[in-house]
Amino acid sequence: xxxxxxxxxxxxxxxxxxxxxxxxxxxxxxxxxxxxxxxxxxxxxxxxxxxxxxxxxxxxxxxxxxxxxxxxxxxxxxxxxxxxxxxxxxxxxxxxxxxxxxxxxxxxxxxxxxxxxxxxxxxxxxxxxxxxxxxxxxxxxxxxxxxxxxxxxxxxxxxxxxxxxxxxxxxxxxxxxxxxxxxxxxxxxxxxxxxxxxxxxxxxxxxxxxxxxxxxxxxxxxxxxxxxxxxxxxxxxxxxxxxxxxxxxxxxxxxxxxxxxxxxxxxxxxxxxxxxxxxxxxxxxxxxxxxxxxxxxxxxxxxxxxxxxxxxxxxxxxxxxxxxxxxxxxxxxxxxxxxxxxxxxxxxxxxxxxxxxxxxxxxxxxxxxxxxxxxxxxxxxxxxxxxxxxxxxxxxxxxxxxxxxxxxxxxxxxxxxxxxxxxxxxxxxxxxxxxxxxxxxxx
Ligand code: SF4
Numbered sequence: 001x002x003x004x005x006x007x008x009x010x011x012x013x014x015x016x017x018x019x020x021x022x023x024x025x026x027x028x029x030x031x032x033x034x035x036x037x038x039x040x041x042x043x044x045x046x047x048x049x050x051x052x053x054x055x056x057x058x059x060x061x062x063x064x065x066x067x068x069x070x071x072x073x074x075x076x077x078x079x080x081x082x083x084x085x086x087x088x089x090x091x092x093x094x095x096x097x098x099x100x101x102x103x104x105x106x107x108x109x110x111x112x113x114x115x116x117x118x119x120x121x122x123x124x125x126x127x128x129x130x131x132x133x134x135x136x137x138x139x140x141x142x143x144x145x146x147x148x149x150x151x152x153x154x155x156x157x158x159x160x161x162x163x164x165x166x167x168x169x170x171x172x173x174x175x176x177x178x179x180x181x182x183x184x185x186x187x188x189x190x191x192x193x194x195x196x197x198x199x200x201x202x203x204x205x206x207x208x209x210x211x212x213x214x215x216x217x218x219x220x221x222x223x224x225x226x227x228x229x230x231x232x233x234x235x236x237x238x239x240x241x242x243x244x245x246x247x248x249x250x251x252x253x254x255x256x257x258x259x260x261x262x263x264x265x266x267x268x269x270x271x272x273x274x275x276x277x278x279x280x281x282x283x284x285x286x287x288x289x290x291x292x293x294x295x296x297x298x299x300x301x302x303x304x305x306x307x308x309x310x311x312x313x314x315x316x317x318x319x320x321x322x323x324x325x326x327x328x329x330x331x332x333x334x335x336x337x338x339x340x341x342x343x344x345x346x347x348x349x350x351x352x353x354x355x356x357x358x359x360x361x362x363x364x365x366x367x368x369x370x371x372x373x374x375x376x377x378x379x380x381x382x383x384x385x386x387x388x389x390x391x392x393x394x395x396x397x398x399x400x401x402x403x404x405x406x407x408x409x410x411x412x413x414x415x416x417x418x419x420x421x422x423x424x425x426x427x428x429x430x431x432x433x434x435x436x437x438x439x440x441x442x443x
Contacts, residue, residue, distance in 0.1 A: 067156025095128035100144035109151035133161035164191035193223035202227035214258035262288030317369025318343035328359025356437035383416035
């Protein structure tokens with residue numbers, strides 16, 4: 001039986017140390033009782049208390065890893081329905097489905113392995129490969145799984161195979177990679193649960209609709225499998241929104257344990273634009289793994305960007321460190337530009353400076369992660385503050401001519417800046433970053 005907030009409070013250390021992110025132990029206990037927090041957030045709670053808390057201490061959505069090693073993807077563990085309430089914590093994995101009899105299997109696996117890109121300082125990649133048992137030949141399937149594991153050594157593996165004998169051989173071949181088995185159904189649940197339990201790997205429960213799915217997860221759990229992923233059979237974008245929302249609501253608002261697991265959505269379509277659209281819906285609506293039938297640079301970029309934007313903390317702007325960045329190998333007479341420390345601003349401006357091939361310095365000023373115009377409007381990127389930063393950062397000793405190029409959007413600051421920064425010439429740069437190469441080359 002679930003414990004009340006007060007009962008849970010009695011089991012906590014009662015030091016109000018705030019390490020859990022809540023102001024008091026009582027506030028944390030109340031949130032735990034509502035299923036909106038995870039007991040592991042308190043580093044000082046005793047093992048004995050954890051055991052006593054039992055079901056009340058279990059996170060509302062079970063959390064575990066897809067794959068093994070450094071690049072394993074953590075799934076589940078979400079505690080809110082909407083990202084403005086707190087934040088979404090574990091970005092959904094993107095997986096490519098490859099048939100075991102696909103002639104381009106090796107090439108596709110290599111494409112996944114090299115899919116990583118750097119966007120605003122974060123590494124983004126296709127995280128997993130779903131190997132589909134299309135040949136009907138278990139030896140061929142096992143060989144394909146091994147080959148894919150070899151070609152994409154850091155990538156998680158999903159065994160898309162409902163034949164328990166074929167899946168068992170494949171699991172054993174790549175056991176160290178902790179493959180996810182897709183899937184247990186009403187028909188094969190006992191056999192699949194046995195394979196998952198014996199090899200300590202997670203298992204997808206696949207059923208048509210949420211009622212049948214709840215019954216299936218209870219059955220699988222009863223057979224000894226703890227790490228379960230949900231497949232409700234949702235195929236269309238509408239079904240994905242409906243099912244995934246109901247699953248998240250049931251887990252968080254009703255503490256309904258049979259649906260308290262991460263969700264997988266296969267969105268395979270022949271039309272790449274339609275597939276990308278449905279994958280976007282799944283990413284936006286609570287999917288933990290989205291499986292697509294093909295990847296390409298444009299599609300990856302769309303899905304990575306959407307995922308990254310949803311899984312950043314809306315209350316904490318992404319920022320880079322305040323300092324003078326050297327781009328190229330700037331000499332003493334190289335141009336000096338200034339901008340704010342909003343990550344996206346920094347990466348766009350520095351990217352355009354690099355495109356210009358003109359070695360330059362970029363002074364990045366801490367404006368609490370706000371973009372140029374927002375920081376200016378908020379009084380954080382003013383003439384007085386810029387002058388103070390430039391005077392204190394020591395850049396005057398590194399340059400042969402004291403000239404500072406400010407963003408065109410704050411051209412209005414140039415006069416006041418020249419007054420405050422004695423001996424400096426203030427030049428107004430372009431309004432938009434994409435005009436920077438022409439501007440720098442034309443100087
Ligand atoms: Fe209390 Fe633990 Fe939170 Fe500290 S971390 S305030 S001890 S619940």
